[in-house]
């Protein structure tokens with residue numbers, strides 16, 4: 256059943272125009288997990304700078320989303336967890352000793368200055384992206400500050416605190432009967448899978464390294480429970496997978512899902528740690544091999560939300576997300592990188608490319624054949640995709656609670672300084688998404704789904720994280736200059 260496909264150049268059809276809404280908040284790059292921590296929000300700013308300097312802003316609408324409010328976050332997360340995130344800071348950490356353990360905040364997921372605002376930016380982008388897709392105002396929404404797929408209902412995990420993806424999908428479910436979630440991060444998309452493990456309204460499909468690797472879940476036999484049985488797909492992979500091999504497993508699995516499940520909207524998590532040379536990953540994908548997944552998903556011509564995720568070799572993440580943005584915009588970019596604020600990161604070649612290495616590919620055709628056969632057989636059960644009674648969700652008459660956070664002033668004082676914000680020159684097409692008549696749409700939970708969070712049957716393999724030791728330095732909001740100094744040290 257498994258056939259190795261040739262890996263060809265990605266084709267760009269310049270006549271196939273899509274309306275793209277790109278979400279970016281200039282504050283995001285100012286947050287820092289702490290010196291030595293592999294997760295660096297700065298990479299989102301680097302990607303943005305490349306995207307702008309390549310001129311892609313002329314092709315898409317650029318938005319700064321309103322940060323997600325506490326109330327919005329609690330559509331998935333528990334009140335006590337969100338309340339903790341909103342109150343804890345490096346200065347008052349000792350008051351929260353018990354909570355730190357309870358909510359898994361510490362080494363991998365340190366408390367840093369502005370943590371809650373950072374979560375708000377990530378969540379706001381995915382929620383507004385989903386809302387724009389719902390209203391038919393764009394065909395594709397992009398939020399590279401999102402994609403934080405490990406966060407749980409009541410717990411931080413794997414550098415993720417707020418699960419922006421689950422929040423975005425809950426928003427999509429208000430208008431869509433079937434949502435497909437696809438995850439190409441090197442790590443299993445456990446938080447999203449768990450949130451929708453018992454429903455057939457969301458199908459999750461994660462391609463990831465499995466075996467002595469964080470988070471230890473995502474076995475082939477994990478396929479969902481109850482009504483959600485057969486609506487979770489896991490593709491456990493070994494080290495060193497290359498472009499042709501990844502394509503040869505990705506495309507048939509996705510084609511089968513599209514054919515049988517027939518989702519009306521797709522969420523694609525584009526974690527960049529599946530790239531060759533990632534600081535934490537162990538795959539061998541080139542930029543083109545990673546982007547082929549984006550191009551393939553786009554070819555189905557259904558509304559799509561594209562979010563970021565992992566990715567710990569910053570220059571390669573920035574290159575790849577830029578290239579993927581160009582593919583979504585049907586633009587062919589020159590290989591020579593344009594000059595940008597972070598140009599020195601891209602030496603010595605200063606090219607838009609991430610090349611594979613000569614590492615061994617531990618995914619044999621026999622192994623992949625076994626996986627593919629299993630998945631294809633299970634998928635036959637997803638035909639007659641759920642014909643659910645869509646609940647009419649009314650606009651809420653008034654915002655309940657969190658009044659302060661919805662005030663423009665409160666929004667403007669988040670994260671970086673007002674001065675820094677004023678200094679940002681906004682292009683003509685950059686604006687807040689301010690469709691006031693629609694603002695009520697986001698704040699209502701879906702009956703029975705917002706709390707979806709099911710303990711999985713079967714024991715999870717007892718593999719501890721291989722990438723969970725990070726030094727907890729002295730995190731703070733840094734200037735660009737300070738950040739680039741730290742990054743130089745870390746590279």
Ligand SMILES: [Zn+2]
Pocket residue numbers: 440441442526528564565566
């Ligand atoms: Zn990852």
